[in-house]
Amino acid sequence: MGAKDYAIVVGISKYPALGDLVGPEADARDFHAWLIDPQGGAVPEANVTLLLSSNYPVAAQLKAKPQVADIEAVFDDFYVKGREESVVGDRLYLYFAGHGFAPSLEDAALLMANAARGMTGYHIPGRKYANWFRQAAFFKEVVLIMDCCRENYQLSAVRNVPYEQLNGDPPATPFFAFATQWSRAAREGPWGDGGAMRGLFTLALLAGLRGGAARDANGQIAGDALESFVFNFVRKRFTEGGDQEEHPDPEFSYDKMKPLVFGAPAAAPGAAVPLAAADAYIVRIAIQNGDAGKKLTLSTNGRPDIAPAVQQPDKWEWHLDMAGLYKVTRSDGKSKLFEVIGEKKEAIDVSFD
CATH class of the missing domain: 3.40.50.1460 (Rossmann fold)
Structure with a gap:
């Protein structure tokens, strides 16, 4: 296509x-x-x-x-x-x-x-x-x-x-x-x-x-x-x-x-999208006290577990190919919905607080 x-x-x-x-x-x-x-x-x-x-x-x-x-x-x-x-x-x-x-x-x-x-x-x-x-x-x-x-x-x-x-x-x-x-x-x-x-x-x-x-x-x-x-x-x-x-x-x-x-067919669930940060929507979560030691999962329709591009003690970061509605879920069950929209310019900071 x-x-x-x-x-x-x-x-x-x-x-x-x-x-x-x-x-x-x-x-x-x-x-x-x-x-x-x-x-x-x-x-x-x-x-x-x-x-x-x-x-x-x-x-x-x-x-x-x-x-x-x-x-x-x-x-x-x-x-x-x-x-x-x-x-x-x-x-x-x-x-x-x-x-x-x-x-x-x-x-x-x-x-x-x-x-x-x-x-x-x-x-x-x-x-x-x-x-x-x-x-x-x-x-x-x-x-x-x-x-x-x-x-x-x-x-x-x-x-x-x-x-x-x-x-x-x-x-x-x-x-x-x-x-x-x-x-x-x-x-x-x-x-x-x-x-x-x-x-x-x-x-x-x-x-x-x-x-x-x-x-x-x-x-x-x-x-x-x-x-x-x-x-x-x-x-x-x-x-x-x-x-x-x-x-x-x-x-x-x-x-x-x-x-x-x-649109192009989606990558296999969990597969990382090989995008440079300049060509991607960047979603970033700064690790707070309640996040420490917990796994974070980012998902959207058809992609239940999007692999992070950056996983460090102080932050997790995803480089996304598409805008839309996303959900980040913490391993204790707490989750948050947010929307990615607009141009690929600045990082989108998401917090559970």
């Missing part, structure tokens, strides 16, 4: 005519990081196109980028390769974050940087493109993730995919995920590390993909488990903030009888 996968990741934060956002670019970078992580999507970095506002110079509205042509140029490459070779790869990831709207009940459209009131025709209708590549069967699987609003206004005609319809057999298996239901607004807020502005949906999605969602017998995360985790994460995080407005429930669409799986 991963070696023959491809991805387009778009995060637009700068909108000269519509008002800037903060979260989409950080969200896109974080999703890109998961995609190329060998323990995550395991997609070769050369197969991932990352388009961000910061890739382009600051410009007035009509010249602001990325624009439709920038994204369609990548789709064009897939189209040409698919027509010439009948297949492009195994899985196609499409990730779009920024301002958006819902051109139809089932779709969401990402507005381009040069969009404006009266010029909403500058957009990419995510589901239309995902379904075109599904039906063409240039890939075996198509994953669409859209972290943008789906408010039901439409001031311009919906863009069409600029390719003639192709019918592959069988069509690609889909997994579509939207930040919110039709007619609702997506949310960004100070939910990232140090209060950084992040899209709540992407934050939840990545927390699930990095270990928060339940794993199957192979140590991978099935689509239905990811959906359940994201739904609960969003509701919990939103209500914890004390916001009285209606929370934006996400929406998923996939074959419930054949959900896709995400």
Whole structure:
């Protein structure tokens, strides 16, 4: 899984005519990081196109980028390769974050940087493109993730995919995920590390993909488990903030009888993950009086006994490949649940006190 996968990741934060956002670019970078992580999507970095506002110079509205042509140029490459070779790869990831709207009940459209009131025709209708590549069967699987609003206004005609319809057999298996239901607004807020502005949906999605969602017998995360985790994460995080407005429930669409799986198979129970500290989430426990002489066990779904990277009289330390919910248990039965989330920067100190 991963070696023959491809991805387009778009995060637009700068909108000269519509008002800037903060979260989409950080969200896109974080999703890109998961995609190329060998323990995550395991997609070769050369197969991932990352388009961000910061890739382009600051410009007035009509010249602001990325624009439709920038994204369609990548789709064009897939189209040409698919027509010439009948297949492009195994899985196609499409990730779009920024301002958006819902051109139809089932779709969401990402507005381009040069969009404006009266010029909403500058957009990419995510589901239309995902379904075109599904039906063409240039890939075996198509994953669409859209972290943008789906408010039901439409001031311009919906863009069409600029390719003639192709019918592959069988069509690609889909997994579509939207930040919110039709007619609702997506949310960004100070939910990232140090209060950084992040899209709540992407934050939840990545927390699930990095270990928060339940794993199957192979140590991978099935689509239905990811959906359940994201739904609960969003509701919990939103209500914890004390916001009285209606929370934006996400929406998923996939074959419930054949959900896709995400992530690399887990190592054998108890096997150490060979990670350098700089590439890992570091969990550290300083040995207190009550811990002395007792064994400490760190566990998460599918991995009941994660071997420590450091075991010294004054501290135990684990280097983890994935974020998520973990439990540390002392040999006298005392335990503590904690969450690993965010970027791999600073050690996470855990105490039984």
